[in-house]
Every structure is written in C-alpha cells, then in structure tokens.
Amino acid sequence: MSPRGRRPAGSPDAREAILAAARTAFARDGYRTSLRGVARGAGVDPALVHHYFRDRAELFAEAVVASAAGTGAVDISERAQAISRLAPEELGEGIVRSFVGLWDGLGGDRFSAVIRAAMSNDESLAPFRDFIVTGILGNIMDKLAPDRPELRGQLIAGQLIGFGVVRWLARLDEVASLDIEEAVALIAPTIQRYATGELPSSAA
C-alpha cells in the first residue's frame, strides 16, 4: 500500500484486487454498480480499472462470469466486440461460431456452472440479465434490423441459452455430439432470421 492507502499502478496484485472488489460490488449493487466504488474497494486509482478492463462488460465477464465458471478468463466482451464488426448477413454464423467455440473451448461444465450460478434465484439473476442485455446485446444492437432490435437480441439470447442448456448442461446426446460446424449449420439460420429477417406482421 502507498502512503495514500492505494496500491500503486504497477502492483502485480492490483488487477486481482479490482476483480475481488468488483465481484463484491456487482453482487451487492447489481450490474450498474459504481466503477469508482470498485476502485475504492480495491484501494486503487479509478484510472487503473479502465487500464485493466476495456469496459464494464469486460470487468463483469472477468470478475463474475469467469468466477462462476471456475476459470481464469472468459472473453465474452472481446467476442461481442468482434461480432459488432461483422456485416449484418454474417451475424448468424458469426454469433453461433463464437458462442459454441467459447464454451466448447472452456469445457461444457463451465457453461453449466455459469447457468446454475445465474439462475439459482432472482437476486443472482439480475446482474447477469443486465450484463446480457447491456453488456453483450448492447454491442450488437446497431447490427440488427432496425425494427425492434431489442426483441431480436432477446430472441437470439434465448436460442443460444437453450441450445447451450441442451448441449452442455442436460447433455442430450444428439446435440451434445454435434461438432461445431454442424452446430453452426443448424443454428445459424435461426439466429440470422432473428437478427435480420422480416418480423411477422403481428410482432412488427
């Protein structure tokens, strides 16, 4: 600790201290917790939070999602940024490939652990919901067709979560044994329709 009671910027444990403080803050205040408060809790300068983490979504993914998954890092935020650079007609394939690649790569039990941590009760759910809506879907909103993009993003989230539950948590055999190319070929058209397809007149 420096004389001001703060960890200096170069301290090797500053990043860990931020992650620990963020976990506490997100659990206490939800996704919209103060990042200044996180810095205060970690005993670091607020600028250091932004030095280590691109944005709130990355901090949440690293502090909360990775912790629930029992792994070191979960690059959800980076993947969402990469998806936001795709052409609209590439969204279906790009989103499914990124989603399946991420959780297959980490090992499917990581997905199960996150889903269980998120869903166990309404209180645990709230920050994950805000992370999905704001931190992930917010990044791709301007790629979705302009009529009801929020609805489109939520339909995409539903298809991905359900596919993940069947593949990695319930492990239904036929879906669990698809390779990633088969998974992309099967699910991407659904995601593409939700992303850019015409909405039925009753929902437009």
Added chain:
Amino acid sequence: MSPRGRRPAGSPDAREAILAAARTAFARDGYRTSLRGVARGAGVDPALVHHYFRDRAELFAEAVVASAAGTGAVDISERAQAISRLAPEELGEGIVRSFVGLWDGLGGDRFSAVIRAAMSNDESLAPFRDFIVTGILGNIMDKLAPDRPELRGQLIAGQLIGFGVVRWLARLDEVASLDIEEAVALIAPTIQRYATGELPSSAA
C-alpha cells in the same frame, strides 16, 4: 387400509398416495423407476397406477413436474399426445402454441420453479432429461422428418427451453411482453424448420 395392507381402489387418497410414492421413486431411481414399485410404495394394486395415469410420462408430469411447479396439475403428457395427432406441417405452430399456452396459463413463475428444480445439479437433472427425451419427444418422434428425428427433437427442446428461460425466468422485457400470437409467429418457423426442414449437409 384393507386386510392386505392395500388401499382399496375407490379410496379418495389412493391417487395422492401414488403421487407421493412416485415422487420418492423417481428421485431415488430416475425416470425408469419400476411402476410396480411405485404401487407397492403407495400400498395399492399396480392396476390402479394405470387407472389414474395414462403412462409413465403422465405420472412423472403430475408427481414431479407439478410438484416442482408448485401447482396441482401440469398436463404436459396430454399436450404431447395432442401434438402427436397434428399434421407434420402444423408442428411448428402447434408446439409453440401448446408450450406458451401451458406456462403462460400456469403463471411464468411455475416454469422458473421447474427449471430451477431440474437444473440445480446433475442428479436432479437426470430424471427430467429422460422425461423430456422419452416422455415428451418420444411421443412426437414419428411426426418429425425421418432423417435424424432425435436430433430434431433435441433442437426443438433447446429452442423452447431457451425461449422459456428468457420469457419467464430472466424476464427480458421484449420477449416477456409478447402475446401468445406474437410468440407463435416468431418461434413457430424455427420449430417447423427443426421438425421437418432439410438438414444442412454437414449434419444430415
């Protein structure tokens, strides 16, 4: 109790005794528990189990799913039978309308309770998985296109579970506020494609 230690067939609590014994048996042995053992546990003649419950799926839905949902009855088995009488091209709309109608009708918190009960750990999951694969999907298998019907059924289950998680558990606002006609119009084409559409060559 009769002299043989069994409840007579007309006993008003025989059905309740079967349900209680079934809950215990499914939890102990999984979905494939012996129905004779259930009758024995309830102190009734095995024929009475079949008198009150059409099949294993109906018994599981009434004993385990309804109990997890905190409600008196969940007519999943009857709905699956009704779906099995639809023409193939009606499956998308029929399945979504039945699924959304069921859980909207019961109140969305019932769906959340069942999902939480099923997913809380691998042990709790197993009987629900067998119920979905055997008790529900088994009923509609011969309506699905003949190439890879099990895969098709599991993809359908994934889309429905994910839509349900977003609508009733996470309650993402745009999906939660769809009326049933909008939900059917948005989700039925996905279900129809999984049920009868051409599979991509990599997965066929």
